[in-house]
Amino acid sequence: MSTDKITFLMNWHATPYHAPIYIAQKLGYFADEGIKVALLEPNDPSDVTEIIGSSKVDMGFKAMIHTLAAKARGFPVTSIGSLLDEPFTGVVYLEGSGVTTDFRSLKGKRIGYVGEFGKIQIDELTKHYGMEPTDYEAVRCGMNVSKAIIEGSIDAGIGLENVQMVELEEWLAGQGRPRSDVQMLRIDELAELGCCCFCSILYIANDTFLAKNPEQVKKFMRAVKRGTDHVLASPAAAYKTYIDIKPEMASVVNTKIFERSYAYLSKDLKNVQRDWAKVTAYGKRLGVLPADFTPNYTNAHLQWALEGDSADPTGDQKRMVVLQEQVAREGGFRRLQVNATA
Numbered sequence: 001m002s003t004d005k006i007t008f009l010m011n012w013h014a015t016p017y018h019a020p021i022y023i024a025q026k027l028g029y030f031a032d033e034g035i036k037v038a039l040l041e042p043n044d045p046s047d048v049t050e051i052i053g054s055s056k057v058d059m060g061f062k063a064m065i066h067t068l069a070a071k072a073r074g075f076p077v078t079s080i081g082s083l084l085d086e087p088f089t090g091v092v093y094l095e096g097s098g099v100t101t102d103f104r105s106l107k108g109k110r111i112g113y114v115g116e117f118g119k120i121q122i123d124e125l126t127k128h129y130g131m132e133p134t135d136y137e138a139v140r141c142g143m144n145v146s147k148a149i150i151e152g153s154i155d156a157g158i159g160l161e162n163v164q165m166v167e168l169e170e171w172l173a174g175q176g177r178p179r180s181d182v183q184m185l186r187i188d189e190l191a192e193l194g195c196c197c198f199c200s201i202l203y204i205a206n207d208t209f210l211a212k213n214p215e216q217v218k219k220f221m222r223a224v225k226r227g228t229d230h231v232l233a234s235p236a237a238a239y240k241t242y243i244d245i246k247p248e249m250a251s252v253v254n255t256k257i258f259e260r261s262y263a264y265l266s267k268d269l270k271n272v273q274r275d276w277a278k279v280t281a282y283g284k285r286l287g288v289l290p291a292d293f294t295p296n297y298t299n300a301h302l303q304w305a306l307e308g309d310s311a312d313p314t315g316d317q318k319r320m321v322v323l324q325e326q327v328a329r330e331g332g333f334r335r336l337q338v339n340a341t342a
Contacts, residue, residue: 005036006213006220009052009060011201012045012143016249016258017084017162017265018061019242024227026245033219045143046115049204053077058209059220064279065117065198069288071296076207079297081221081269084201084261086317088324090186091122092164093156094149094172101183103129103190112141112148112157120286122158125190146171158187160199161324162260169328170253179328188317193282195313197275202297217301225269225304235262235333262333263323270306271297274313308340 010018021039024030030037040057042048049067052060053075061083062070070077091111093099099109103125113119119140123133141148145157146167159165161184169179188196203224210217231238239258243249249258276295283289299306310316320336327334 005038006059006216007038007040007057009040009042009048009057011042011048011061011063013041014246014248015163016239016242016254017201017261019238019258020083020227020231020265021224022227022242022245023230023238024223026241027227027230029223029226030220033223035216035219035223037220037223049075049077052204052206055206055208057206058213059203059205059217061201062204063198064200064202064275065283065288066115067202067204067297068280068283068293068295069117072283072289072293077204077296078207078210079202079204079271080210080217080301081203081224081299082200082266082271083203083269084264085266085272086196086200086275086320087163087261087264088161088184088186088196088321089158089188089199090161090184090190091156092145092149092159092168092182092184094168095181095183097155099156099183099185101185103185104131106156107131107135109155110137110139110153112139112145112154114142114145114158115140117286117288118158120288121187121191124286125187128190156185159184162264163257166257166260167253170256191282193278195275195278195317197272198279198282200275202271203269214301218303221269221301222303225302228265228267228269232262232265232267232335256331259327259331259333260324263320263327263335268304268306269302270299272309274309311339311341 048060048062049070051057053070067079099105119138126133139154145159146164148154150171165182168182172179172181276297280295323334323336
C-alpha cells in the first residue's frame with residue numbers, strides 16, 4: 001500500500017486476546033522502533049488472508065490452517081510469528097441439545113461453522129464415524145456461533161474454549177443454569193491430531209511486503225514482543241490499559257475471555273516446527289493442500305532467544321485442560337509450566 005504506515009488487519013473485531021498488539025500501540029512500543037502502524041478490523045473474517053495476500057493490507061492475524069490454505073490457493077502470505085498457541089477448538093454444544101460426547105450424535109443436527117474449512121473438517125470427520133456429510137445440516141454462522149446456539153438456530157457449532165465457550169457459560173449463568181452445561185467435542189481428539197495447533201492464531205504478512213521490508217517487520221515484531229511481555233508480566237494492569245483503548249473490553253464476558261486466553265498467549269512468538277508439520281499433514285488429509293506443499297512460515301524476524309519445544313506436548317495438553325478448568329472456576333491468570341527440550 002502507498003503509505004508510510006504498516007497496515008495490520010485483525011482476524012475479527014477487537015478481541016481480548018488481541019491485547020498485546022493494542023498495548024504495543026498504546027504504550028508507544030511501535031513509536032520506539034520508529035514505525036507507524038494502523039490497526040484495522042475486517043467486516044468478514046473469511047476475507048483476511050485474501051486481503052493480505054492481494055497486497056491491500058501488509059500484515060494481520062489468522063489461524064494456521066487458513067494461512068496454509070491461503071498459500072495453496074495462490075495468496076502469497078507467510079506466518080512470521082504466533083499470538084495464541086493451540087487454543088482448544090471443537091464442536092461446542094449445550095446439555096439437552098441432543099448432542100453428546102459421541103460424534104455420531106451430530107446426525108440430523110444443525111452444525112454451525114465460521115468459514116468453509118470448519119465444514120471441511122466436520123465433513124472429513126463424518127467418514128471416520130460411519131456417517132456422510134449429508135447426515136448433518138451445515139449452517140454458516142461466521143463469528144456468531146454462540147448467538148446462533150442461544151437463539152436455537154443451530155444445535156452446535158465450531159468454537160474456541162477461550163471465546164465461544166465463555167460466551168455460552170455466561171449466558172447459561174444468566175439463565176440460572178450451570179456453566180458446565182456447555183461442552184465441547186474437541187476436533188484434535190476426534191481427528192487424532194495430537195494438538196489443537198490448526199487453530200493457533202498467527203502473525204502473517206504479505207510475501208512481497210515481507211521481502212521488501214525485512215527490517216520494518218523485525219521492528220514490528222520487537223514491539224509486539226514487548227506488548228506480549230507486558231501482558232504476561234502484568235495481566236491485570238495491561239487489561240486496564242486495553243479497556244482504556246477499547247471500552248467494550250470491560251464487560252464480564254470479555255474479561256473472562258481474556259483470563260481464559262492468557263494461558264494460550266505465546267511467550268516467544270515463535271512458529272513451532274512440530275505444529276506446522278502436523279497441520280500441514282492434516283491439510284493434505286483434508287484435501288486443501290497438495291501433496292508437495294511446503295509450509296509457509298519463518299522465525300527469521302524474531303530477534304531474541306527462542307525457547308525449546310515442549311518435551312511432552314501430549315502431557316501438556318492434558319495439564320492445560322486441568323488448568324483451564326481451574327481458571328473457569330476461579331478466574332485469574334494462570335499459565336502452564338512447560339518443560340522444554342534442550
